[in-house]
Amino acid sequence: MRLEDLDYFLAVAASGHVGRASETVGATQPALTKGIQRLERELQIQLFERTAKGMTLTVPGQAFYERLRAARLGIDEAVKEANDLHLGKVGLIRAGISPNYAEGLFGDACASLLRQRPAARIQVTVGLNDKLFAALRQGDLDFCLSALPRGEQNEFDQRPLFNDHLHVVAREDHPLFRAHGLRFDGLGRESWILPGPQVMARRAVEASFAERGLPPPNVVIESNSSIASLMNVVKNTNLLGITGEMTLKQAFGAGLRMLELEGAMWPRTVGIITRRNAYLSPLTKRFIELLETAAK
Template identity: 25%
Template sequence: MLIIPEVEIWNFNLRHLRAAVAIGRSGSISAAAQGIHISQPAITQGIAKLEAQLGQPLFERRTDGMIPTEAGKLFFPRIEAALAQIASPRVTMTQLRALVAVARAGSYSEASAMTGLAQPSLHRAVGDLTVALKRKLVERRGKGVALTEQGRRTARRFRLARAELEAGLSELTALLGRETGQITVGAMPLSRARILPAAVAAFHRSHPDIKINIVEGAFHELIEPLRDGDIDLMIGALRDPSPGPDIRQQPLFEDRPVVIGRKDHPAANHEASLETLAQFPWIIPAAGTPLRDGWRHMFEARSIPLPEVPIECGSVITIRQILIESDFLTLLSPDQVAVELEAGWLAKIAEIPKGFIRNIGMTTRTDWRPTAMQASFVALLEPLSKSA
């Protein structure tokens, strides 16, 4: 029986990873040794240890050189991407782990509890990293620490390096015949109504061993974790303009919200004009969201003064309960309150102007390269979106 080792990226030696990539480029240990200034015996030992950790060879040893195996061809681009994020041969894996942990925990004591590493070791690793990179990374804030601007940029790059190596490990394990890893999806409100649950259910049927982690939140809560590599992709309303050149948005379908209120709302059961709807209080997400922008434009295009918005909220569960117990109105996709509409707790009060649509889609980092398993999940979204 094939024994597949359990590997954590923190057990890797970055020098060994650099050596593997150098051999893959040059085809020989001697050329790699000259290129990265490490002795041939040290490289030989390092590659042997790395292959033992992975449980499979990265090279085919031949008389004419070292040829990457299928595992090497998969893993080396991930290593190169990780090293490009780290951007310094002086960084060690211990230092990378320490900064990522302190950035996440906000203190050395919490980072120690989270990783199991001793506080003095974390202090020393971050201090050595500061010297190696010649930049101040953290500063004390009361009982905790905070990252400097340079520290935040460095921590982000380190997290992206970690994500690349974890993706590489997932691909190597799949090569040995066992799927591992996880997909982390940022779920904005509309995605939770139909398309995401359907995609998750379909994916789990075909990939039962893959963990799916769904992180719910608004766009502004999810975009930075996406940039950090903590989230693989986001599904929900797309932004116009785009959040930046590092972000890629892929439309999946168009959604046209409707005006929703309680079943016996005063504006129900007849064609209410926008002027009439403007007389009632509204509950709408905060400024800057596509729904709020469209809601504002809907009234401004008719030169109607904006209604009062005493409550700003993006939680469908909270909005639903407020609507049931008041004369508030809101804009929602019928899919988001399908159960409430069918039960008769809420009602569709009015259609909105035809020009008001939201583009719903997938948001990823521009440089994100999904694993085969992640690509399978993404491939499920397009056909499901056509039926949304």
């Protein structure tokens, strides 16, 4: 069984199309087609359904894909570990950061690391947790600094750092702050700016509405852009938004105010998230230690 055939299979399975996969792996479409046919003959299994729209994994193909993807990540990490041992302290850190924490804590840790390890390189991806967790699963990130997912997570290891509870916020002179007897139910009459439905913060808000028998919030702007951009919209409209306590203490939190209502706060812990049993280079481990120190 050829390693390149396995890589061809992974690329086609991920893209669902031989043409797109050929661009990813830098091989011709006939080479990919022959490689997959060779693999199917060796396994004596049909891995794909061929359709006019592309390639769809069969049930056995999907099971093979999940196992092979994990094994391929293990091979990549073995190579990375060997290189790290050869190069010593030189290396690359691939960090995923929630936009709430890209300043302050993360910046302090970066400065400390570069003083200690001037040859280090840090590749930073800033995004919300849905994007970061997907990249972490794929092995594109070494770790994330983000709100920790709630409930049991078999795929991730978590290191709590601090609490940063989520609040409903509005501009300081929003009419709601002059309303008498305002309760959570009244938020259902307002319009909102929220991140996409796959983001944990959005799901937490919608769950609170559902628990009270309310329809989902009226989201007129859905955006996964930077927290500064979102809060700027809140400051200049009557829209409600959500953000953590740390955001309100930063420069772009000026002009915003929390709505202190029962049920309008969601406990949240921020920390370091890594793939379970994944290899972490000595340099990455040192950077995580610096983040833990900066969070104290």
